Amino acid sequence: MRLPCEVSVVSRLLPSAGLRGPGRAVRALLALGKPPGAGGGEVWLLVSTARHRPGAKYQLRENIEQLFTKFVEQGKATLRLKEPAVDVCLSKANVSQLKTFLSAVKLAHRGTNEENLPLSALVTPKASEVEKPKTKMIITSRKDYPLTQNFPYSLEHLQASYCKLARLDMRVLCLKSLRKLDLSHNRIKKLPATIGDLVNLQELNLQDNHLESFCVALCNSTLRKSLQSLDLSQNKIQALPAQFCHLRELIHLKIDDNSLIRLPFKIGQLSQLRFLSVARNKLPYLPSEFAKLSLENLDLFGNPFERPEPLVPDIQLKIPLTLLEYSARATVNYRLPYGSHVLPFHLCVDLDMAKTCQCGQACLSSFIQTTVTMNLHSVAHTVVLVDNMGGTEAPILRYFCSLTCYGQFLDRYLQSVR
Known part of the structure; x- marks a missing residue:
């Protein structure tokens, strides 16, 4: 069995020698198994890192002094070994995988038959298996856009600008950790409703595309609870749907250089909105609930506002x-x-x-x-x-x-x- 996580191995003898422990945790791959060619039923723990891929091996049978699992629901745990006297501190692990891993460690400690354990071959892992997951990718040209390889699933920030994209790449919808998505300066005409499945998405930049509308389904998706920044400037949008005001976590909203003839009727419901830019559109007036907003910065320059006529109702x-x-x-x-x-x-x-x-x-x-x-x-x-x-x-x-x-x-x- 293998478990990717962050690991810090701390010797309990260091304080008595007046030495400080190691620094912060590093990305590692933990494996339970038997070394190649080893006989008997001994199960070992292999801890491999990018700096030392062959890893350090620790015998497990009757060698676990204590397991600390109070914070296992946060992906954290600590294995206290008897010999050598070290604490193997785990963090940032997948919770379900960590629970399974700890159960296997307990069985190995008790000497359970290896047939009943999810063991792996204790071989040197690939570099990609122990390197820190890639969280940011910036693509600014068509030739650099990946066509045959998938995006790393660990991505939190993806920018794909100036790539001449006509539609959203469906592979992006698999990036469940994505927080910031920048698709500016492309040729996207329509957004799929499934983009609302990106439950952690906080920033969405669609500047300079060919959008003519904003999908109602997106306004009713999980984006209602996550989206904080939205840039729709330099598109061809004439109106936003009434349901747009369901995106109540919005803080930044840019809709400059479109063809907007009206703002959402219930725009006052965007109580978190602080920065609003609707410059160079075709607004004749503002909706009545606009007066409920509480903004830090507002830009309405370049709209053909009509002259108010309070006496001509x-x-x-x-x-x-x-x-x-x-x-x-x-x-x-x-x-x-x-x-x-x-x-x-x-x-x-x-x-x-x-x-x-x-x-x-x-x-x-x-x-x-x-x-x-x-x-x-x-x-x-x-x-x-x-x-x-x-x-x-x-x-x-x-x-x-x-x-x-x-x-x-x-x-x-x-x-x-x-």
Whole structure:
């Protein structure tokens, strides 16, 4: 049996001699077995490292003084040997493999017949077996892109830029430890929903591709709990789905140089967002929930914002309200639980997209809509100028659930401009 992990072999005699122990743990391969040509039933432990691949051998039969397994669920354990007087400290091991390995060590210590043990040949391992796993790979040209070899499964950071990729390489989806994926400066048109299976992915860079949309399935995947940085700049995206706001761990978001005509309606739900850049798009105004953001840096330069028209409302108010509108408002206002198991799916979507009036009440399809001016410093500490005239204001949508609420708004607005 073989176990890749990190190992530190500490002699218990060093402190009595006034000597310090060895340094930090190194990558190693542990093996249980019998040396080639050895007779009898003796089982040995072989500890091989990159510096000493032939390794150090330790006999196991009746030679284990104690096993320390308190932190085995963290991939850690210590084998205390009687002769020589050393502690073999294991860390960063696969938990299930470590448990199996420790069980075999106990059996070997008791002298169990070798037929009942998962033994391996105690031969010098290959260099690749004892080298530290590769966690970072950077590819910046098509000729360097691996076509016949798989990516190392230990990768945590993969960059494949300027490789003329038209689609995501399915081999990337096997990299379960991946935390940072950089596919910038390629020709990718569509992302597969299976990219959401990368459960540890924190940073995704898709700058300068040919994307026209962002998949709804990704917004409902495990990326909701892991993704913190997303770069979609220099693509062809016109709108982000409403479900985009499910990515609530986002801290950095870049969507510069696209064709965005609107931001997600519920963007205020991105409570962790601190850096937002949507420069050089086609935004005419900002969604009402934009005012709920709390940013450190905001860039909206180069958008053709329309002039706010608070006195020219878009009236979609129906009087009297329909029974559907009444019941929907009550569901949202009183925070009644709902779901697709009790309501049709399209009604759940409508409730999720409910608008909020200045009075705090909800409205769905019956409302008055207008645009007002918002100073962007109210949501961001640092604001890049909206235009070349030095402005830091932008139009934002405002909704009203009734004529009364809109009338109160008009009174305050007219008083402020007098």
